[in-house]
Amino acid sequence: NAGVMQNPRHLVRRRGQEARLRCSPVKGHSHVYWYRQLPEEGLKFMVYLQKENIIDESGMPKERFSAEFPKEGPSILRIQQVVRGDSAAYFCASSPIGGLSDYGYTFGSGTRLTVV
Amino acid sequence: ELKVEQNPLFLSMQEGKNYTIYCNYSTTSDRLYWYRQDPGKSLESLFVLLSNGAVKQEGRLMASLDTKARLSTLHITAAVHDLSATYFCAVDGDLIFGKGTKLSVKP
Numbered sequence: 001n002a003g004v005m006q007n008p009r010h011l012v013r014r015r016g017q018e019a020r021l022r023c024s025p026v027k028g029h030s031h032v033y034w035y036r037q038l039p040e041e042g043l044k045f046m047v048y049l050q051k052e053n054i055i056d057e058s059g060m061p062k063e064r065f066s067a068e069f070p071k072e073g074p075s076i077l078r079i080q081q082v083v084r085g086d087s088a089a090y091f092c093a094s095s096p097i098g099g100l101s102d103y104g105y106t107f108g109s110g111t112r113l114t115v116v
Numbered sequence: 117e118l119k120v121e122q123n124p125l126f127l128s129m130q131e132g133k134n135y136t137i138y139c140n141y142s143t144t145s146d147r148l149y150w151y152r153q154d155p156g157k158s159l160e161s162l163f164v165l166l167s168n169g170a171v172k173q174e175g176r177l178m179a180s181l182d183t184k185a186r187l188s189t190l191h192i193t194a195a196v197h198d199l200s201a202t203y204f205c206a207v208d209g210d211l212i213f214g215k216g217t218k219l220s221v222k223p
Binding site: 033035041042043044045048056058059091093104105106107108109110 | 149151157158159160161164204206210211212213214215216
C-alpha cells in the first residue's frame with residue numbers, strides 16, 4: 001500500500017526553465033495539498049485540489065505557478081521561468097476527505113528544487 | 117489571517133529531562149495536528165487533536181489541546197536521543213504550520 005509518491009526527489013533547473021513536480025496521492029485519496037518549505041522554515045500552504053478542481057489556491061504566487069489534479073494521473077505543480085528564489089522543498093499531502101480532517105494528512109517525501 | 121506560533125524554536129535538552137513545546141494559534145480551530153520531521157525527510161504524523169481538552173500520548177510524547185486558549189502543548193518526558201527532530205504544529209483544514217521547534221537531545 002504505497003503512500004504519497006512524489007517525483008522527482010531532486011530537480012535542478014536553470015533560471016528561466018520550467019519545473020514540473022508530480023504527486024500521486026495515496027490510493028483512494030481524492031484531496032491533494034501542496035506546500036513549500038524553505039530551509040529552516042515551516043511549511044507554507046500553496047494550493048488544495050480535488051480531482052479536476054482547484055479548491056483553494058490562496059497560497060499560490062499569482063504568477064508563474066500553477067497546479068492541476070486531472071481525472072486520471074498525478075497532481076502536477078508547475079513553475080514556469082524559475083528563479084533562484086523558487087529553490088525549496090515542495091511537499092505534497094493527500095487525505096481521503098477535504099477540509100477539517102479527522103485523519104490528518106499523509107505527506108510525500110518531497111521534491112527538492114534547486115535553481116542554478 | 118490565521119497565524120500559528122511555536123516556542124521555543126530551538127530546544128537543546130539532556131537525555132532524561134522533561135520539556136514542553138507550545139503552539140499558539142490566532143483564530144478558532146477545532147483541530148490541531150503535530151508532525152515530526154527528520155533532516156531531509158518528509159513529515160510524519162504524530163497526533164491529531166480533535167476537540168477541546170483532547171489529550172493523546174504515544175511513548176514519551178504527550179499532546180494536549182485547549183481550544184479556548186487556542187493553545188496546544190507537546191510534552192516530552194525523559195527525553196532520549198531518538199527524539200531529536202523538528203516538531204511542527206498545524207491547524208485548519210489547509211494546514212497552516214508553525215515555524216517548527218528544532219529539538220536536539222544530548223547525552
